[in-house]
Amino acid sequence: MVNLAKRGKLVDNVCLICNKQMESTMHALWRCPSLKRVRVFIKGVRADDHIQFFDFIFSCTSRLLANELELLCLVFWRVLFRRNGKVHNSAAIDDKNVVPWASSFLLDFQQANGPKEVDSKVGSDGVRIVQDRPSWCPPSVDSYKINTDAAIDVANGNVGIGIIIRDHRGQVMASSARMDTTPRLWK
Ligand SMILES: [Zn+2]
Known part of the structure; x- marks a missing residue:
């Protein structure tokens, strides 16, 4: 809201969730009083007064630890989702x-x-059968491998497809993903 106000898009830059303070990035993702329980869950994070969001992330x-930082990034993602859900819907x-x-x-x-990981199961004769999960391997030299995947969301009539083309070194030559929201493909 603060950034939009700076660009003249808004008159009011107050957080629409707490309705108390200006909604800077730092406020929206960390300082808003409505995020009290998020801050309690995340240990080892300290935000100095007036710190900007970028400096906060840097600190x-x-x-x-890497795992904690990954969790924090996901928390920001969810907090933004929560914020947008409240503001727009x-x-x-x-x-x-x-968290x-x-x-x-x-x-x-x-x-x-x-x-x-390796899957294993015990056969009818009591012998454990080990099955390697399939893993990707590159094609031979001067060849390309195309992998595709698709998912269908029947309830909402959505079809999503993805395609990736890689060479013998595993380097990506081309990729594409798209979602078709028209049910004509499969009705
Ligand atoms: Zn707020």
């Missing part, structure tokens, strides 16, 4: 749910992108 990079997300949501998202992301 966090030296104070926090009157949708309420309790501030106490912000658990971010933690859960981070865990899911790390598990999906972590070291390759």
Whole structure:
């Protein structure tokens, strides 16, 4: 709101959630009184008075472990989502749910992108069968590999597709992702 007011887009720069203070980036993502429980959850973060958001992030990079910094970035993302939901849609997300949501998202992301795991199961003869999960391997020299994926959201009639083309070194030659919100593709 402060940035919009500076550019002449708004007259009022007060935070629309607490209606008390100017909504700077620092206020919107960290200092707003409505984020009290978010600040309690995140340990080891100190915001000096009048610090700008960029300097705040910079100070966090030296104070926090990589995993904590990743969580903090996700918390900012969720806080912004919460703020926009309240301002534009009157949708309420309790501030106490912000950090658990971010933690859960981070865990899911790390598990999906972590070291390759090996699945195993015990067959009918009692012998454990080990199955490597499929992993990507590059094509032969002077060849390209195309990987695609698609997802269908039946309830809302959305189809999303993604495509990526890589060479034998694994370098990306081209990629594209798009969502089609018209159900004609699959009806
Ligand atoms: Zn506020």
